[in-house]
Amino acid sequence: MRMYDIIMKKRNNGVLSKEEIDFLVEGYTKGEIPDYQMSALTMAIYFNKMNAEETLNLTMAMANSGDMLDLSAIKGVKVDKHSTGGVGDKTSLALIPMVAAVGVPTAKMSGRGLGHTGGTIDKLESFSGFRTDISTDHFIDQVNRIGISIMGQTADLAPADKKLYALRDVTATVDNMSLIASSIMSKKLAAGADAIVLDVKTGSGAFMKKEEDSFALAKEMVTIGNGAGRKTIAVISDMDQPLGRAVGNALEVKEAIDTLKGEGPEDFRELCLTLGSYMVVAAGKASDKDEARAKLEEVIVNGQALEKLAEFVEAQGGRKEEVYDTELLPKAQHIEEIVSEEDGYISGIVCDEIGICSLILGGGRETKESEIDLSVGLVIHKKKGDYVKKGESLATIHANDLDKLEVAKKRFLAAYSFTDKEFKPEALIRGVVE
Numbered sequence: 001m002r003m004y005d006i007i008m009k010k011r012n013n014g015v016l017s018k019e020e021i022d023f024l025v026e027g028y029t030k031g032e033i034p035d036y037q038m039s040a041l042t043m044a045i046y047f048n049k050m051n052a053e054e055t056l057n058l059t060m061a062m063a064n065s066g067d068m069l070d071l072s073a074i075k076g077v078k079v080d081k082h083s084t085g086g087v088g089d090k091t092s093l094a095l096i097p098m099v100a101a102v103g104v105p106t107a108k109m110s111g112r113g114l115g116h117t118g119g120t121i122d123k124l125e126s127f128s129g130f131r132t133d134i135s136t137d138h139f140i141d142q143v144n145r146i147g148i149s150i151m152g153q154t155a156d157l158a159p160a161d162k163k164l165y166a167l168r169d170v171t172a173t174v175d176n177m178s179l180i181a182s183s184i185m186s187k188k189l190a191a192g193a194d195a196i197v198l199d200v201k202t203g204s205g206a207f208m209k210k211e212e213d214s215f216a217l218a219k220e221m222v223t224i225g226n227g228a229g230r231k232t233i234a235v236i237s238d239m240d241q242p243l244g245r246a247v248g249n250a251l252e253v254k255e256a257i258d259t260l261k262g263e264g265p266e267d268f269r270e271l272c273l274t275l276g277s278y279m280v281v282a283a284g285k286a287s288d289k290d291e292a293r294a295k296l297e298e299v300i301v302n303g304q305a306l307e308k309l310a311e312f313v314e315a316q317g318g319r320k321e322e323v324y325d326t327e328l329l330p331k332a333q334h335i336e337e338i339v340s341e342e343d344g345y346i347s348g349i350v351c352d353e354i355g356i357c358s359l360i361l362g363g364g365r366e367t368k369e370s371e372i373d374l375s376v377g378l379v380i381h382k383k384k385g386d387y388v389k390k391g392e393s394l395a396t397i398h399a400n401d402l403d404k405l406e407v408a409k410k411r412f413l414a415a416y417s418f419t420d421k422e423f424k425p426e427a428l429i430r431g432v433v434e
C-alpha cells in the first residue's frame with residue numbers, strides 16, 4: 001500500500017477502506033509517513049469529507065495507536081469531559097475540580113491550543129512548575145489518592161492523534177467533522193473513562209459554525225462513544241461570543257479560580273454547572289440533575305472546589321499559593337483599554353477573531369515549535385446585548401509587544417458590530433444529545 005495512492009483516492013473523493021486507514025495511522029505514528037503527506041491527506045479530507053464508517057475506523061485506529069488505559073484500579077464510575085474547543089473556554093479548569101470535590105473520580109486527558117482556540121494543557125502550565133507530561137501510573141495513583149488528574153497526551157496514549165492534532169493546528173485543517181470527532185473520541189476511548197460528557201460548541205468561535213453541524217458532530221461522537229460501551233452525552237453550547245470574559249492562558253486560569261470562589265462570570269458558571277450536573281449524575285453521585293447541581297453549588301460555597309484545585313496543582317508539581325493568590329500568575333507588561341468607537345447595543349462579535357487576537361499577542365502557536373506567551377490576552381467587559389457608549393472600554397488587552405498590541409486591538413474592534421435597537425443574545429445551552 002502507498003500513502004501517495006491514499007492521498008489521491010481521497011483527493012478524488014473516494015472512500016478509504018479500514019485497511020487504508022489502519023495503514024496510514026500506523027505509518028504516521030511510526031514516523032514512516034512524513035508530515036507533508038499527512039498534511040496533503042488532511043486537506044483532501046477537509047474538502048472531500050469522510051463518511052461515518054471512515055470516521056469510526058479513523059477513531060478506532062487512532063485510539064489503538066498506543067496503549068488503552070485501564071482505569072479499573074480506580075474505584076467508582078470514572079467520568080471524563082471534553083470540549084470541541086472555543087474562545088475563552090476554560091471550562092475544565094473550574095469544572096473538573098468542582099466535580100472531583102463532589103466525589104466523582106475525574107481522570108482527564110487534555111490537549112494544547114488548536115487553531116484559534118486555547119488548550120487546557122497550555123493554560124495549566126501558567127502555574128509555575130505544573131507538569132502535564134506525567135506517566136500513566138502517576139495519573140492513576142493521583143486519581144486514586146485525590147480524585148483528580150489532568151494529563152497531556154503521552155507518547156503511549158493515542159499518539160496518532162497527538163501528532164495529527166499538532167499538524168492540523170498549523171495547516172488549517174481543524175474544522176472538519178470527522179477529524180474533530182476522531183481526534184476527541186480516540187483520546188477519550190484510550191483514556192479509559194466509563195462515562196464521557198462532551199461540550200460541543202456552536203457559533204463563530206467554534207469549529208462548527210452552524211448549529212446543525214454542531215448537532216451532527218455531537219450525534220457522531222455520541223454514537224461512537226456509546227458504541228464503544230462508554231456512556232456518552234453531548235451538550236451543545238454557545239460559542240458565538242467568548243465564554244466568560246477572559247481569553248488567554250493565565251487570564252483564563254484566574255477567571256476559573258474566581259469562578260471557584262463564586263465570583264466568576266454568569267455564563268461560565270452556568271456552563272460549568274450544566275456540564276457538571278451531567279457528570280455527577282453519570283457517576284451515580286446524584287439521582288437527578290437538580291440534586292447534582294445543588295451539590296456542585298455547595299462545593300463552591302464551602303470552598304471545597306477551590307481546595308481541590310489547589311490540591312491538584314500541587315500534586316502535579318505546581319505551586320498551590322498561585323491558586324490562592326492569582327497575582328502570582330504570569331503577567332504581561334502592557335495593559336491597555338480598548339475603547340468603543342461608537343454608541344449602541346452590541347449585536348455581534350466575530351468570536352474566532354477574538355481568539356486570533358490572543359494568538360497575535362503570542363497566546364498560541366504559529367508553528368508546531370512555537371513557544372507561547374502565557375501572560376497575554378484579553379479581558380472582555382462588553383458582550384452581546386450590552387449597551388456601550390463611545391469611549392467606554394470594551395476590553396482590557398494584556399500584551400508584551402506594543403506592535404502586536406496595536407494589530408490585535410484593530411482586529412478586536414473590527415470584530416464587534418452594533419445596533420441602535422435592544423439586542424437579545426442566543427441561549428447559552430442549545431440542546432443535549434444523549
Ligand code: URA
Pocket residue numbers: 083084085111114165174179180181183184187
Ligand atoms: N479537541 C480535540 O481534541 N480535537 C479536535 O479536533 C478539536 C477539539
